[in-house]
Structure formats: C-alpha cells, structure tokens
Amino acid sequence: MSTVTVEHPSIGAVKGVDGDGVYQFFGVQYATLQDRLAEAQVKSRYESPVDATSHGPSSFSPPNGYHNEMLFIQQSMPKPSTVHLDLDCLNLNITVPKGQHGVDLAKQKLPVFVWIHGGGFVVGANSWPHYDHARIVKLAHDNGVPVIGVEISYRLGFPGMLTSEELRQKGYKPNSGLRDQQAALRWVRQHIAGFGGDPDKVTVIGESAGAVATTLHLYSKEPLFHRAIATGGSCLLVPVITPADQEGTYQQVLSILDLENLDVDQRIQKLLTLPMDEIIAKLPPSVAFLPTVDGDVVPVEPTFAGVADQSDQSMPGKQWVDALMIGNSEFDASVLGFMLGHLKPGIGNKFPASIRSSLATTPDIAETLLEAYGFGDSGLDDETAFIRFLEFVNDVSFLGATTCFARGWPASSSSSSSKIFTFFFNEPNPWPGAYQGRATHVLDVVFLFQNHNHNLPPAQRAAAEAFGLDLMRFVAGQQPWPGYTREKRTAKVFGPSKGEKVTARVVEDAEALETGRGKSILQIAEKVGFDRLNETVGRFRMGL
Known part of the structure; x- marks a missing residue:
C-alpha cells in the first residue's frame, strides 16, 4: 500500500x-x-x-x-x-x-x-x-x-x-x-x-x-x-x-432486555452499558x-399530499436547496421480497380481501386496482400473486414518491432554471437470483459506484459509466438532462441495455409509459390519493 x-x-x-x-x-x-x-x-x-x-x-x-x-x-x-x-x-x-x-x-x-x-x-x-x-x-x-x-x-x-x-x-x-x-x-x-x-x-x-x-x-x-x-x-x-408510538418500541426493548423492573436511572444506565453485541443478539428484526x-x-410527518403540494411550507429545503434529483428503479420493491415472505401463503386471496376492506367506501376503485395488478384472475398461485403485490407496492412507495416530489417542487418556467430532475432506472439485474432480469433495489448503487463493472456485460458496463457520469455532472452543478418544468415533465430513462446496445433516453413526460412504468397507479391515485393507497399497503402488512 x-x-x-x-x-x-x-x-x-x-x-x-x-x-x-x-x-x-x-x-x-x-x-x-x-x-x-x-x-x-x-x-x-x-x-x-x-x-x-x-x-x-x-x-x-x-x-x-x-x-x-x-x-x-x-x-x-x-x-x-x-x-x-x-x-x-x-x-x-x-x-x-x-x-x-x-x-x-x-x-x-x-x-x-x-x-x-x-x-x-x-x-x-x-x-x-x-x-x-x-x-x-x-x-x-x-x-x-x-x-x-x-x-x-x-x-x-x-x-x-x-x-x-x-x-x-x-x-x-x-x-x-x-x-x-x-x-x-x-x-x-x-x-x-x-x-x-x-x-x-x-x-x-x-x-x-x-x-x-x-x-x-x-x-x-x-x-x-x-x-x-x-x-x-x-x-x-x-x-x-x-x-407516543415510540413508547411501544421502548417498552418492547425494555422487556426483551429484562429492564422493566428497574428504576429509571438504573434502566438508562443499563441501556448505556450493556454490551452492544448482547443487545443486538437479543433484539429481533420485528423491533423497528x-x-x-x-x-x-x-418537525412533521411527511405525506404524499404535502410533498406534492407546491404551496406547502413544511419543507424549508424546497427553498434553500439549489436542485433535487430523485429517481426509482423498475423493481425497487424487490427488497421487500426478502423481508415480507411471510405474507406469501394465500396472498392471492388475502390481498384482494384486504384491498376491498381498506377501500370499502370506494368499491369501484378497489376493483379497478385489483384488475390493474392482475388480481382479477382466480386461483393465482402464491408466487405470481406475491410478485404482483410487490409491483403494487413498488408503484405506490417508489414511483408515487418520485411523482409527488416532482409535482410539488417549486415550479420552473424553463428547463434551464429547473430545480427538480427525475430519472427511471430500468437496467435489468444480469445475475442469477430471485429477480434476475428486473431493475432491483440497490442495483442503482452498483451502477453508480462502478465497483461491479468487471462482472457486468459490456453494454451494461458502459451504461453504468454513463449513469455515474450523469449523476456526477449534477454534483458538479450541471444539468445532465433537461429538468422537470410546468410545461414539460422531462425525465431520463436508463435502460434496459442489452448485448452491445446501451439504452438511455430523455422522455418528455415523466408520467408516460415511456418511462417503463404503468399509468394505472397514477390514475387511481388521482381519485383516492397516494396516502390512502399507502395506508392499504400498511393495513395488509398488519394482517388487516
């Protein structure tokens, strides 16, 4: 060295x-x-x-x-x-x-x-x-x-x-x-x-x-x-x-570490001095x-509606930050595939039932949503239904967030003065595994930092360099592609690159099919809001 x-x-x-x-x-x-x-x-x-x-x-x-x-x-x-x-x-x-x-x-x-x-x-x-x-x-x-x-x-x-x-x-x-x-x-x-x-x-x-x-x-x-x-x-x-909700987590921790019966000073002293490896070993992943x-x-709880509202004043960074770039991968929800496997048994029946319950006041929207994500079919096997559930979560949690940030950022009249840049990462994961062929969670990091380039096919190696350089140009204060404006919701789409062909293009509408994302969730959210759709995800995860 x-x-x-x-x-x-x-x-x-x-x-x-x-x-x-x-x-x-x-x-x-x-x-x-x-x-x-x-x-x-x-x-x-x-x-x-x-x-x-x-x-x-x-x-x-x-x-x-x-x-x-x-x-x-x-x-x-x-x-x-x-x-x-x-x-x-x-x-x-x-x-x-x-x-x-x-x-x-x-x-x-x-x-x-x-x-x-x-x-x-x-x-x-x-x-x-x-x-x-x-x-x-x-x-x-x-x-x-x-x-x-x-x-x-x-x-x-x-x-x-x-x-x-x-x-x-x-x-x-x-x-x-x-x-x-x-x-x-x-x-x-x-x-x-x-x-x-x-x-x-x-x-x-x-x-x-x-x-x-x-x-x-x-x-x-x-x-x-x-x-x-x-x-x-x-x-x-x-x-x-x-x-108030954090009190529940705190009581969980005290119970697991057997500290409930100590007085306050003794409890806190134990929390400060118990060996950390012992604490890590005892606390289960269910403790969030x-x-x-x-x-x-x-200062406040973020909401999709608040982020999407240009008049909302709760986020000072909308004013003091020079520019924001926000993007998502085609299957970011792949990470939840490893975390929510316990929901898979019977999900083809349980998820539709949960959606109908959560959206009981708007049954037509519930059925539209289920049809859009392929739950209109009866007898779905667990694996297929689980993937379709993850695709719904992906659209709400990742695509929905990108959309709301873009809509709610201070408006610009021209791309040269834009303060918001959106991108869609669609490069397929080339390696064997549960989600080969999908643009998985963390793959954007792999492409950004170039540390797996020797394992990438030639076109994706070049695509990784192009992706990384675009983000570094933004860091340098440049506009790597035209920004999102009131008149033109421009976005950059990276991938899918295959064989010898690198695919990256600028699209004129970040809410169009050219991004590689569906429009159904955007149409449904116009009627019930992303916050309510996000609540349906939470309710299903809780077994409701």
Missing part, C-alpha cells in the same frame, strides 16, 4: 492512501460521543498526524446485514473486516482525484458529494466495498468532471433511533442517527476545503434508507447542503413514528427502529 501525507490547514498532517488516480483518507473521525445515546459533537481538534489509511469502526448492527445486502444485489464481494464500536463509530472516508496541484489539495475547490448509505436504519457501513468511491471519482475526473466523494457512518438501530419520554427527560434527543448525519455535514462544511472541496457545493446522495434520510434533511431550517440526490427511496418510503416526529430534526 502506497501512502500520501497532506497538510490540512486545521487538522494538521493527514496520512492517507495513494491509489489509482485518487487519494483516499479513511476513518477520519467527524464527531465524538459522551455515551452511546448522546448527541454527536462535531470534532474540531486532532492530534497530528492523523492516520487515515484504514477504515474506521462502524456502528453495531446485526451480523447478517452484509450477507443480506449481497443477496439483494445477487452478486457478492468479499466481506470487509469491520470493527464495531458504540462510541468511536462516527467517521468518514474522503476520496480526492489527483490533480495538477499534487498533494497541495487546499488549492483545489471541487464540488463534493456526501454518500448516506441505506440499510433500513439498522445495517450498513461506509466500509462496505460496493460503496467505495475510488472508481467513480476517477471516472468523473477522467471525463472532465472532477469531484470529491465523502462516505459517512452513523449510528444504527437502537443507538441510532431509540427514544422515549424518560430518555428525553434525561436529555437524550430523538433521531440520533439523523443528527449524526447532520453533524457530518457540518464537519464537511468546516473542513472539506482543506481536502480540496468547495463547502458551498456539497451534494448529498442517499439510497434506500439513505434517501429517506436525505429527504428528511430537507425539513431542516438550516441549509445543510447545496444539492441532493435521492434514489430508491424517500421520506415517504417508511413511516415516521410519533413519540425508525425516525421520530420530534418537532426538530423531523
């Missing part, structure tokens, strides 16, 4: 890795924690030299997280050797292209993107190899779009999202994982110039739960970044929990750790 040492004006000497066309600085601590539930404090002082030649510790998470991620992708990479710590887990990786100034990085002033990984707020790490930024940063530089990439870690699961009235009374704020991300963004604003970045040109990119977080940060009154990209998710993807409506980081 070749190394490089740079002199950062506020941090001091930082030793990193001298790679192929890039310098990489791993595991740079961006914040400190007094205890595992405390609010992150942005780090400002460092002991020089800082050794940034290897990945830093990650937040504790279930041990099968990486394996499951590889199952979603349907193509494996070697599992990284990761250290898990509860206090020293807040760090970031920085990837800088080699430029004309050599190691005098501060002379550069390049656009920056900050990557927020997915994983349901429970798993994930900035050390996972398919997230590595070396290839996309080098590709962008080689094509005249020099940018800097930053990968952040944040607290997951119980340390990241647990809250309760008694914790709040003791000074522990909700949404620690989201607050970690905001601390990382403040660190970037303060220190990225010393690595050659422009603190006034920072784009956040999030996928899945990372896209949930990215769009939740748009509710901040504080301008945290310049641009944003959300792919494979948004704040409309998962429920944001009320404090999700963001909380706290009146601060998450």
Whole structure:
C-alpha cells in the first residue's frame, strides 16, 4: 500500500492512501460521543498526524446485514473486516482525484458529494466495498468532471433511533442517527476545503434508507447542503413514528432486555452499558427502529399530499436547496421480497380481501386496482400473486414518491432554471437470483459506484459509466438532462441495455409509459390519493 501525507490547514498532517488516480483518507473521525445515546459533537481538534489509511469502526448492527445486502444485489464481494464500536463509530472516508496541484489539495475547490448509505436504519457501513468511491471519482475526473466523494457512518438501530419520554427527560434527543448525519455535514462544511472541496457545493446522495434520510434533511431550517440526490427511496418510503408510538418500541426493548423492573436511572444506565453485541443478539428484526416526529430534526410527518403540494411550507429545503434529483428503479420493491415472505401463503386471496376492506367506501376503485395488478384472475398461485403485490407496492412507495416530489417542487418556467430532475432506472439485474432480469433495489448503487463493472456485460458496463457520469455532472452543478418544468415533465430513462446496445433516453413526460412504468397507479391515485393507497399497503402488512 502506497501512502500520501497532506497538510490540512486545521487538522494538521493527514496520512492517507495513494491509489489509482485518487487519494483516499479513511476513518477520519467527524464527531465524538459522551455515551452511546448522546448527541454527536462535531470534532474540531486532532492530534497530528492523523492516520487515515484504514477504515474506521462502524456502528453495531446485526451480523447478517452484509450477507443480506449481497443477496439483494445477487452478486457478492468479499466481506470487509469491520470493527464495531458504540462510541468511536462516527467517521468518514474522503476520496480526492489527483490533480495538477499534487498533494497541495487546499488549492483545489471541487464540488463534493456526501454518500448516506441505506440499510433500513439498522445495517450498513461506509466500509462496505460496493460503496467505495475510488472508481467513480476517477471516472468523473477522467471525463472532465472532477469531484470529491465523502462516505459517512452513523449510528444504527437502537443507538441510532431509540427514544422515549424518560430518555428525553434525561436529555437524550430523538433521531440520533439523523443528527449524526447532520453533524457530518457540518464537519464537511468546516473542513472539506482543506481536502480540496468547495463547502458551498456539497451534494448529498442517499439510497434506500439513505434517501429517506436525505429527504428528511430537507425539513431542516438550516441549509445543510447545496444539492441532493435521492434514489430508491424517500421520506415517504417508511413511516415516521410519533413519540407516543415510540413508547411501544421502548417498552418492547425494555422487556426483551429484562429492564422493566428497574428504576429509571438504573434502566438508562443499563441501556448505556450493556454490551452492544448482547443487545443486538437479543433484539429481533420485528423491533423497528425508525425516525421520530420530534418537532426538530423531523418537525412533521411527511405525506404524499404535502410533498406534492407546491404551496406547502413544511419543507424549508424546497427553498434553500439549489436542485433535487430523485429517481426509482423498475423493481425497487424487490427488497421487500426478502423481508415480507411471510405474507406469501394465500396472498392471492388475502390481498384482494384486504384491498376491498381498506377501500370499502370506494368499491369501484378497489376493483379497478385489483384488475390493474392482475388480481382479477382466480386461483393465482402464491408466487405470481406475491410478485404482483410487490409491483403494487413498488408503484405506490417508489414511483408515487418520485411523482409527488416532482409535482410539488417549486415550479420552473424553463428547463434551464429547473430545480427538480427525475430519472427511471430500468437496467435489468444480469445475475442469477430471485429477480434476475428486473431493475432491483440497490442495483442503482452498483451502477453508480462502478465497483461491479468487471462482472457486468459490456453494454451494461458502459451504461453504468454513463449513469455515474450523469449523476456526477449534477454534483458538479450541471444539468445532465433537461429538468422537470410546468410545461414539460422531462425525465431520463436508463435502460434496459442489452448485448452491445446501451439504452438511455430523455422522455418528455415523466408520467408516460415511456418511462417503463404503468399509468394505472397514477390514475387511481388521482381519485383516492397516494396516502390512502399507502395506508392499504400498511393495513395488509398488519394482517388487516
């Protein structure tokens, strides 16, 4: 391993890795924690030299997280050797292209993107190899779009999202994982110039739960970044929990950890000191750790109607962010195929019954919906019916969110002044697995970061480069394709590429069939609203 040492004006000497066309600085601590539930404090002082030649510790998470991620992708990479710590887990990786100034990085002033990984707020790490930024940063530089990439870690699961009235009374704020991300963004604003970045040109990119977080940060009154990209998710993807409902989760945790009979101070002390690996082993996947409506980081519960309403004032980011790019994959709901298998037995009968119950006041719409998704047939086998259910969820949770964000973003009269860009990722997964041939969840990440290119067919390898470069052009402040406007709902469609032919095109209507999405859900939503359709998904998942 070749190394490089740079002199950062506020941090001091930082030793990193001298790679192929890039310098990489791993595991740079961006914040400190007094205890595992405390609010992150942005780090400002460092002991020089800082050794940034290897990945830093990650937040504790279930041990099968990486394996499951590889199952979603349907193509494996070697599992990284990761250290898990509860206090020293807040760090970031920085990837800088080699430029004309050599190691005098501060002379550069390049656009920056900050990557927020997915994983349901429970798993994930900035050390996972398919997230590595070396290839996309080098590709962008080689094509005249020099940018800097930053990968952040944040607290997951119980340390990241647990809250309760008694914790709040003791000074522990909700949404620690989201607050970690905001601390990382403040660190970037303060220190990225010393690595050659422009603190006034920072784009956040999030996928899945990372896209949930990215769009939740748009509710901040504080301008945290310049641009944003959300792919494979948004704040409309998962429920944001009320404090009252979080009490139920808290009581679950206390019961599972056998802490119910202790007094408040003893309970909290145990939550702070019990070995994290013991806690992880005891907490089942059914315990959900999700963001909380706290009146601060998450001031309101996002709704499809609110996001789609241009007059709604609850999301300040609509005004302070320069531009938003949002997109979805043709079968993002594939991820739920691994999570909701318990719903499969008898779903051909149970799902129609649930829809008719949920939409009982509009029976004609219920029947239209069932017919549109192929549930008009009797005797559907479980596998076929389950796929059709997932396609309905995909259209509500992913297509619906993209549509509502595009409709509700500040209107522009021309593409040259547009603040919203939409895309549809339709590249088929080329690898054997449950969903080969579909544009699966996380495949957009594979194409973006170029780390599986050697396993892709030639056309898709070229398509991955084109997709990655388009997103990097957006990071650089460019318009990679015409934006969505009042007059023309323009979008970019990526794929499907086959054989030697790369397929990517701009379509003039993001709500037309040319995107590779059906129109039925949009027509149905015009009558009952996406929020009500989203409720039908939730009711069915609860067995109603």
